[in-house]
Amino acid sequence: MKTMISLLKREFWEHKGMFLWTPLCVAGAMIFVFLLSFLRGHALFGARILGRVTTFKEDIPRVGDLLASMYLLFSGPLLIVMAIIIFFYCLGALFDDRRDRSILFWKSLPVSDFQTVLSKLITxxxxxxxxxxxxxIAMSFLMLMIVSIALTTQDVYVFQELFLNGKLYLAPLQLFATLPVYILWALPSIGWLMLVSSWAHSRVFLWAVGIPLLLVFLVVMLNLLLGQNGDIKWFSNLIVGRALGGILPGAWIEFEHVPLASFARPSGTGVDFSNVLSVSWQTMFSLQLWLGVVAAAGMFYLTVRLRRWREAA
Known part of the structure; x- marks a missing residue:
């Protein structure tokens, strides 16, 4: 256990810029742009919100409830950045130390290849x-406070409704509750990227992206040669989607063809995060999910084996 904790710490400190400073910088930039939209620019998001002040004054409790239940939508762009970071981290996880030959040093330590690969998978x-x-969550809360303060300057006081609304505190817990679902759906993509990282001698990105696309292209050409008009969308979703797109938050919505209307609030406006959580957990009964987990386990095994054979890129 101590060895695994040390390996996880090593991964964090080696990639501190990607894992810590990147989300902080992106969040800071988003908050600055968001704040700027309220300070100037009639066509920006903040101006459009303040332009509906008259409507807000008519039903302040409803406005407070809407903000408390939907403020985590601000986090969408940051979670997309997370998927990009995971993509490039996995590509370099087992390739970089072969490229600079530091793998020879790490193999001299009393740490098995299984532990090394597992630590990178957990990371x-x-x-x-x-x-x-x-x-x-922190960024979304600060943006929520910016909106609330901006509304206060227009005599729309929503702080009381916000802080007395349980959805304000429940939404972050619901976001964390989707994490196990995300991990299981992301495992095939992570497994594929790490497998390529442990195998490729060079141009890891091209191998990781090119092989799934090439398979889809070959199937398309085979259909044309055989005169078939079969729908290959399912195949492209299976190969390209599961191999590369699983690390995107909410990718299971596309994989399972979940209608977006199922996430709507009872009033028909906005997103109900409790519905998002329940629908996400329902996908845990999907055969496609568990077949992907089995495939990820196979790729993890191959990655460990390749780690033993590959000395340097």
Missing amino acids: ASLTVPVIFILCA
Whole structure:
């Protein structure tokens, strides 16, 4: 256990810029732009909100409830950045130390290849998402306060409705509750990227992206040669989507063809995060999910084996 904790710490400190400073800088930039939209620019988001002040004054409790239940939508762009960080981290996780030959040093330590690969898998699937989710929650809350203060300047006081609304405190817990679902759906993509990282001698990105696209292209050409008009969308979703797109938050909505209307609030306006959580957990009964987990386990095994054979890139 101590060895694994040390390995996880090593991954964090080696990639501190990606894992910590990137989300903080992106969150800071988003907050600055968001604040700027309220200070100037009639066509910006903040001006459009303040332009509906008259409507807000008519039903302040409803406005407070809407803000408390939907403020985490501000975190969407930051979670997209998280997927990009995980993608490039996995690509370099087992390739970089072969490229600079530091693998010879790490193999001299009393740490097995299984432990090394597992630590990188845990980092990509758990450590990075937790850091980004914490940053996303803090950023979204600050944006919510900016909106509330801006409304206060227009005599719309929503602070009481906000802080007495349980959804304000429940939403972050619901976001964290989707993390196990995200991890399971992301495992095939993480497994594929790490497998390529442990195998490729060079141009890791091209191999990781090119092989799934090439398979889809070959299937398309085969259909044309055989005169078939079969729908290959399912195949492209299976190969490209599961191999590369699983690390995107909410990718299971596309994989399981979940209608977006199922996430709507009872009033028909906005998103109900309790529905998002329940629908997300329902996908845990999907055969596609568990077949992906089995495939990820196979790729993890191959990655460990390749780690033993590959000395340097």
